[in-house]
Amino acid sequence: ILRGSVARPHLKPYMASLQLDGQHVCGGFLIAEQWVLSAAHCTEETDGKLFQVLLGAHSLTEPEPHKRLYQVRAQFPHPGSNIHNNKDDLLLLQLEEKAELNADVRVLPFQREDRDVAADTVCEVAGWGTIDHSGTRPDKLHQVERPVISRDVCNHRTRHDGTITQNMMCTDSRRKDTCKGDSGGPLVCDGVAEGVVTAGSRVCGNYKKPAIYTRIAPYAAWIDGVMASADG
Numbered sequence: 127i128l129r130g131s132v133a134r135p136h137l138k139p140y141m142a143s144l145q146l147d148g149q150h151v152c153g154g155f156l157i158a159e160q161w162v163l164s165a166a167h168c169t170e171e172t173d174g175k176l177f178q179v180l181l182g183a184h185s186l187t188e189p190e191p192h193k194r195l196y197q198v199r200a201q202f203p204h205p206g207s208n209i210h211n212n213k214d215d216l217l218l219l220q221l222e223e224k225a226e227l228n229a230d231v232r233v234l235p236f237q238r239e240d241r242d243v244a245a246d247t248v249c250e251v252a253g254w255g256t257i258d259h260s261g262t263r264p265d266k267l268h269q270v271e272r273p274v275i276s277r278d279v280c281n282h283r284t285r286h287d288g289t290i291t292q293n294m295m296c297t298d299s300r301r302k303d304t305c306k307g308d309s310g311g312p313l314v315c316d317g318v319a320e321g322v323v324t325a326g327s328r329v330c331g332n333y334k335k336p337a338i339y340t341r342i343a344p345y346a347a348w349i350d351g352v353m354a355s356a357d358g
């Protein structure tokens with residue numbers, strides 16, 4: 127998160143850190159007791175290894191009362207996701223067991239009504255991604271508020287030039303922005319997850335390249351289907 131602030135500890139109890147060998151790779155969030163939603167691109171350099179999911183954390187390194195690392199039983203990248211674009215950039219992770227819910231570990235509801243969030247709506251995004259242009263990685267969760275921008279503005283030829291589909295949405299990236307390592311985290315508007323930070327490589331903090339999110343509502347049926355089919 128660029129030019130945000132350290133989050134209030136454990137006030138975003140749905141946040142997950144997807145880790146490999148103890149290293150944060152991407153964000154994610156708890157959508158059900160045994161399920162985390164993230165971004166499919168985050169699995170690109172894992173050569174088939176499964177993530178581990180850290181829940182209940184504020185600091186990535188310090189001991190905290192409800193912090194716990196969960197094993198992943200299975201990972202389900204959306205079948206339409208691919209390395210060439212940001213389409214269908216969603217990843218469902220089934221935890222090895224149901225997460226123990228408590229003050230620091232809680233499910234975040236996601237939007238099921240497929241309607242665009244109005245432009246200028248101020249939403250919030252959090253993550254353990256880079257916090258400055260030299261790529262400093264934070265130990266604590268950061269957050270930032272960002273206004274939604276319309277798909278038309280985001281698709282302008284000087285911005286993302288028509289690549290933003292109906293299943294994507296954008297927020298203003300002037301100075302304050304998401305950045306590498308924040309991908310997979312939720313864009314939260316009025317307490318509901320509306321989008322997932324896309325994990326395609328993208329410049330951060332440049333107003334000409336707004337942040338891109340996968341809208342969740344269009345994928346509600348896919349999410350429900352995967353959760354229902356995997357012994358759950």
Ligand SMILES: O=C(O)c1[nH]c2ccc(F)cc2c1NC(=O)[C@H]1C[C@@H]1c1ccccc1
Pocket residue numbers: 150151152167168169170171172254255256263264305306307308309324325326327
């Ligand atoms: O965050 C992203 O946008 C993104 N997209 C990807 C695609 C493939 C892929 F193998 C990884 C990623 C990845 N995450 C990262 O590189 C994470 C490792 C870097 C990082 C940044 C800040 C703080 C901690 C760790």
